[in-house]
Amino acid sequence: MSKKKDRAWYVCPQLADLLPRHYASDAAAARALKTEAKVVAKLRSGTPVARSSLRKILQRYANGHPLGSSVDDLMIDVRSR
Numbered sequence: 001m002s003k004k005k006d007r008a009w010y011v012c013p014q015l016a017d018l019l020p021r022h023y024a025s026d027a028a029a030a031r032a033l034k035t036e037a038k039v040v041a042k043l044r045s046g047t048p049v050a051r052s053s054l055r056k057i058l059q060r061y062a063n064g065h066p067l068g069s070s071v072d073d074l075m076i077d078v079r080s081r
Contacts, residue, residue, distance in 0.1 A: 009048035010075045012058065016044045022065055033060045048078045 019040065023029035026044065030037040035057055042049055043057065058071045067074065 008051045009078050010051045010054045011046055011048050011078055012043060012054060012074045012076070013046065014069075014074055015058075015061075016046070018061065018065070018067075019044060032064070033057050051075065051077075 019026075019029050023032060026037045026040040029040045033040065035053070039049060039053060039057070043054070054075055055071060058067070058074060061067065062071065
């Protein structure tokens with residue numbers, strides 16, 4: 001049985017402001033962050049993604065650019081319980 005519906009979905013509102021500072025497009029950001037352009041587009045638009053995906057992207061971003069906060073502080077859980 002799939003547990004996808006039970007997965008925690010997260011957003012990072014600050015990422016929409018951080019990405020354009022260093023990357024010209026979603027494709028460039030996706031290459032630098034080692035993910036797909038559609039995931040970057042989802043994050044920029046505020047669409048929730050899986051926690052593991054967002055954590056990896058934020059950690060890769062933090063390796064090259066300052067975040068100003070810890071990775072965990074930037075991740076917001078959007079589950080409604």
